[in-house]
Amino acid sequence: MTIDGSKPIHMGKVRNVYDAGDGKLILESSDRISAFDIVLADTIPYKGQVLNDVSAHHLQLVNRGGVPNHYVTKADDRSMLVYGLAMIPVEVIIRGYLYGSAWDRYKKGGFALPHGTEQRKGAKFPRAVVEFTTKLEASDRPVDINEILRNEWMTADEIDYVINASLRVHKIVEENAAKGGILLADQKLEFGRNINLANVPILGDEVGTPDSSRFWDASLYAENYAVGGDQPSFDKQYVRDYLLHERGWDKQRPKAGTHLTEPLLTPEVVARTTEKYLEAQRRIIAAA
Ligand SMILES: Nc1ncnc2c1ncn2[C@@H]1O[C@H](COP(=O)(O)OP(=O)(O)OP(=O)(O)O)[C@@H](O)[C@H]1O
Ligand SMILES: [Mg+2]
Structure with a gap:
């Protein structure tokens, strides 16, 4: 089973989907990031691996907890084999x-x-x-x-x-x-x-x-x-805040569904976002 060289049958905002034959699919998590349903040109290193690892972990927990799901097995660091669903x-x-x-x-x-x-x-x-x-x-x-x-x-x-x-x-x-x-x-x-x-x-x-x-x-x-304040979260909050307040998206932003072609994020915003995703992964997997 390999996805090398084959074309995705679907490219979502974050995942690429490949036909694995026999009614199964490969879901590959990329480092792409979307905010407000807009896909950025910037990527977040390690994000795809974190998503694949954390999702595989939960799908297995949930299976054992009695909720049948599409998970079959991990395929590689950023991919998993799943049953195809409509x-x-x-x-x-x-x-x-x-x-x-x-x-x-x-x-x-x-x-x-x-x-x-x-x-x-x-x-x-x-x-x-x-x-x-x-x-x-x-x-x-x-x-x-x-x-x-x-x-x-x-x-x-x-x-x-x-x-x-x-x-x-x-x-x-x-x-x-x-x-x-x-x-x-x-x-x-x-x-x-x-x-x-x-x-x-x-x-x-x-x-x-x-x-x-x-x-x-x-x-x-x-x-x-x-104090009725915001709760910091382990996700793309830095990206959203940066786009809203430093890039003017609080006043005007691209339409939902747009794929941007020019990078917008600073190296610091990218690095902090990677760190947040990795910290979530550490805490969730270590907790098991
Ligand atoms: N077992 C499965 N069988 C078929 N499709 C699946 C399965 N699991 C997830 N999907 C679909 O694969 C896609 C995953 O890609 P991704 O998460 O990047 O998409 P998205 O941006 O959330 O949505 P969209 O595909 O509408 O752009 C989603 O459309 C999701 O509904
Ligand atoms: Mg999705």
């Missing part, structure tokens, strides 16, 4: 805390707080909340269950299954991260279908990586929460 065009967001777009929507009256949640940025929900967003549009838009049913993206039974499986995955990733001093604030999951494997949706894509999850440093949480 992806469901909906992303699942599991939130443990009131933060990010949920906090923004809450302030505008567009997010219902679970009973017992404190009305403060970064508040922990008494129970994790599951939401859905579109996958095939340039930027993610929340969708409700009625829209999913109406578009026949999932059946009611599939929605039930996906909600329960996602909560289970969230708990497994959360408990593992806690051992490394990391809080799992929220994460995104994707499911697909493969009737040869199971008659329920199969968890696919990446699980518990710094690209798909918002990880916080547990030791800094209480202090930041007390």
Whole structure:
């Protein structure tokens, strides 16, 4: 099994997908980075290896925890062999805390707080909340269950299954991260279908990586929460902040879906971002 010289059948923002024959695929994680759904020309050294390693780790944990998924085996440092799925065009967001777009929507009256949640940025929900967003549009838009049913993206039974499986995955990733001093604030999951494997949706894509999850440093949480402040996370936050505040993206930025051709990041921003991804990997894998 080799991907040398063969052409990807799909190039996502971050991953290249190759046909491995026999209904299987190779998912190769590149060092590409996207921010606000815009793919930068800059790359982040080691990012692909971190994503592959951390995702493989979680997919195996989750398999043992009873949620069947697409993982077969690691192929090399930045690639894994998976079962091919027909992806469901909906992303699942599991939130443990009131933060990010949920906090923004809450302030505008567009997010219902679970009973017992404190009305403060970064508040922990008494129970994790599951939401859905579109996958095939340039930027993610929340969708409700009625829209999913109406578009026949999932059946009611599939929605039930996906909600329960996602909560289970969230708990497994959360408990593992806690051992490394990391809080799992929220994460995104994707499911697909493969009737040869199971008659329920199969968890696919990446699980518990710094690209798909918002990880916080547990030791800094209480202090930041007390003042209603931001929680630094183990991901591309430096990149986003740099683009917003040093590159003027807070006023104007390229359209979602754009692939940039000119590098924008300073060597310092790149190095700090690599360091954050590597630290997340160290803490998550060492915790196991
Ligand atoms: N087991 C699988 N079978 C088929 N497709 C998969 C599987 N696991 C993940 N995928 C898809 O492979 C792609 C991975 O690439 P990547 O994560 O870079 O994409 P993305 O930028 O998130 O989305 P897009 O592909 O829309 O650009 C995604 O489209 C994802 O849905
Ligand atoms: Mg993706």
